[in-house]
Amino acid sequence: MKNETGSLMRPDALPESASRPVVTPLSPSVVYASDTPDMLDQQYEGALHGYTYAREGHPNADVVAKRLDRMEQAPHPGVVTSSGMAAVSAVLLGLTKSGDHVLGGNQLYGRSLRMMTDDLPRLGIATSMADPGDIDAMRSALRPETRMILIEAVSNPTLRVADVAGLAALAQEKDILLVVDNTFTTPRAFRPFEHGADIVIHSVTKLLAGHSDVMLGYVAARAQTLNDRLRIFTVTAGMNPSPFDCWLAERGMLSFDLRFDRAQATATRLADHLATLPGVTRVIYPGRSDHPDHDRAAALLGGQFCNMVSFELDGDRSTANAFTRAAAGLSFAPTLGDVGTTISHPASSSHRALTAEKRAELGMSEGFFRVSVGLEDAEALCTVFTQAIADAQSS
Numbered sequence: 515m516k517n518e519t520g521s522l523m524r525p526d527a528l529p530e531s532a533s534r535p536v537v538t539p540l541s542p543s544v545v546y547a548s549d550t551p552d553m554l555d556q557q558y559e560g561a562l563h564g565y566t567y568a569r570e571g572h573p574n575a576d577v578v579a580k581r582l583d584r585m586e587q588a589p590h591p592g593v594v595t596s597s598g599m600a601a602v603s604a605v606l607l608g609l610t611k612s613g614d615h616v617l618g619g620n621q622l623y624g625r626s627l628r629m630m631t632d633d634l635p636r637l638g639i640a641t642s643m644a645d646p647g648d649i650d651a652m653r654s655a656l657r658p659e660t661r662m663i664l665i666e667a668v669s670n671p672t673l674r675v676a677d678v679a680g681l682a683a684l685a686q687e688k689d690i691l692l693v694v695d696n697t698f699t700t701p702r703a704f705r706p707f708e709h710g711a712d713i714v715i716h717s718v719t720k721l722l723a724g725h726s727d728v729m730l731g732y733v734a735a736r737a738q739t740l741n742d743r744l745r746i747f748t749v750t751a752g753m754n755p756s757p758f759d760c761w762l763a764e765r766g767m768l769s770f771d772l773r774f775d776r777a778q779a780t781a782t783r784l785a786d787h788l789a790t791l792p793g794v795t796r797v798i799y800p801g802r803s804d805h806p807d808h809d810r811a812a813a814l815l816g817g818q819f820c821n822m823v824s825f826e827l828d829g830d831r832s833t834a835n836a837f838t839r840a841a842a843g844l845s846f847a848p849t850l851g852d853v854g855t856t857i858s859h860p861a862s863s864s865h866r867a868l869t870a871e872k873r874a875e876l877g878m879s880e881g882f883f884r885v886s887v888g889l890e891d892a893e894a895l896c897t898v899f900t901q902a903i904a905d906a907q908s909s
Contacts, residue, residue, distance in 0.1 A: 540761045541573045570749050574760035578718070581767055582732050585701040586714055590741045592734025593748055594760060598697060598717025599625050600753040601731030605693055605713055606630075606664070608747030609740065612638030614661040619646035619676060621669035621876055623695070624864035630664075646676035647807060653684060662691035662713075667706065667814070668698045671860050671884035672877050673798045673824050675807035678814060682710025691740075697721075698850075702774045703818035712736050720851030721821065723766040724773050728759045773853065773889060777821035780895060781887040785823045787896040793907040795881070798824040821888075822850065827881035827906060834859055834880055837906035842898060850886035855895060858884040 546565040548554040556562040565572055575594045583592050595601045606629060610616060618630045620643040630641045644655040646665040663685055665676045678694070685692035693713040694706035697720055706714045716722060718730035733748075735741045748754065785799035797804075800811035801819030811819060827833055838846040838857060845856045848863035858864065860878045873879070887895070 538574065538577050538761065538764055540757060542757050543572070544568045568757070569752060569754040571754075572757050572760075574757040574764070575755050578730070578755075578760045578763050578767070579732070581764065582701075582716065582718070582722075583734065586696070586734060587701075587705055587707055588714070588734040589707065589736050590734065590738050592714075592732055592741070593745050594718070594755045595731040595733065595748055595753045596755050597729050598715070598719055598731040599629075600748070601715045601717070601733040602626050602629065602664075602695070604733055604744050604748050604751070604753060605662075605715065606634060606639075607637075607751075608744055609691070610634075610639050610661050613659060615640040615642070615657045615659045617641070617652065617655050617660055617663045618643045619665040619669060620644055621646075621672050621674055622664065622666060623670045623697075624860070624867065626664070626695070627865075628867055645674075646681060647674055647810070649677055649680040649684060652681060656684075656688060656690075660688065660690050662693055664693045664695070666695045666698060667704050668800065668811075668820065668822070670698060671822075671824055671858065671864065671882075673698075673800055673805070673822060675800060675811045675814060677810065678706070678709045678711075685712070686710065698822055699815065699818075699820055700770075700774060702771060703815045703820055707736060709814075713740065718763055720849070721774065721777075722770055722851070723763040724770065724851055724853060725762070725766050726849060726852040728763045728766065730755050730759050730763050774821065776889050777887045778819065780890065780892040781821045781823050781885075782819065783892040784885070784887055784895055784899065785825075788823070788825050788899060791900060791903050793828050793903050794825055795828045796826040821886060823885045823887060825883055825885070826879060827883070827903065829881050829906065831861075831880045833906050833909070834861075834883070836909040837883070837902050840902040840905035842902070844898060844902075850884070852886065853889050855888040855890055856886045858886070860884060 545567055557564040557566060579592050579594045634641050642655050644651040663681060668675055682692055691712040694711040695715045696706055697717045700721055713735045716732040718732050719728055733744055735744060782801050785797055785802055788794050789797040847856045848858050849856055861873055861880055865873055865878060
């Protein structure tokens with residue numbers, strides 16, 4: 515087709531340049547042109563590297579994947595997905611079948627729990643949950659048909675630390691897959707492949723990208739055969755990531771180490787400060803000596819206790835409402851890993867699908883909050899929490 519000037523509608527090539535861009539170009543093209551059918555065959559067969567259709571891969575996704583592969587020391591190239599839950603879904607749906615059993619940690623992210631309890635059983639995949647810090651409990655929950663164990667290295671939102679070494683030994687003994695969601699800990703604190711994990715998952719949306727303007731996930735497997743299956747499933751299921759989100763994520767990841775270190779230092783200060791405030795009945799931070807898994811966290815994470823702090827207020831839903839209203843300048847939002855500190859209330863967000871009794875079993879009352887510490891000045895942040903908690907108690 516020609517336009518009014520007689521030139522072709524699509525250009526033959528981009529302008530040539532002896533120099534190159536410093537910033538990775540954004541490549542929003544949905545489709546890529548090949549010269550001949552033979553060339554397309556060679557691309558699909560792996561003889562030539564090239565892009566075909568963006569659902570099957572695009573340059574910006576590959577740039578992000580390579581950076582994450584290096585960070586995690588992944589044995590084979592991983593797959594970037596459209597969200598963290600897409601990565602979880604790719605593992606649970608792409609690697610299991612009807613008749614299999616999946617054992618999960620009992621304090622997984624709320625949507626992961628929902629998939630385990632609602633969606634997998636509907637498809638004929640049995641599931642059960644146990645405490646990943648208790649190897650005897652996990653062993654007892656295994657079945658002959660168990661295909662995989664899914665855990666978080668540090669749980670969301672109660673910040674309990676899994677016995678990864680014990681679980682890796684158990685998984686190897688039983689010849690089942692150990693899948694670790696490393697979102698909270700990130701490769702800065704923990705690299706699951708170095709501790710026996712078979713598959714690693716990330717919600718890149720969170721601290722890795724770090725600015726609450728990206729939704730992406732990542733999954734990589736130790737075995738190439740599993741990696742291939744995950745890649746094929748994500749393409750078939752349409753879990754492909756947006757080029758623009760990948761471009762933004764790459765930009766955010768360039769400052770990841772600096773952001774992580776700053777937020778972690780502030781989280782340590784905030785946790786200790788919260789423990790001194792009237793009205794706070796409990797503070798949960800793996801770096802504190804009163805954390806039930808402190809010794810395990812110190813050994814597993816090498817002194818990197820991350821940026822997440824949870825605490826409990828003495829009160830009910832009205833106290834929780836008063837606290838969030840009084841927390842001036844802090845976002846009450848169901849997310850984490852932003853440059854700004856965010857506050858989450860599991861009972862009304864991530865774990866709202868659980869009954870109050872089940873939440874209580876896991877240690878989540880109406881006064882329970884999860885804090886994702888950002889890049890604010892530590893003392894200014896402590897002042898905001900002091901005032902907000904005092905206002906909540908007085909109300």
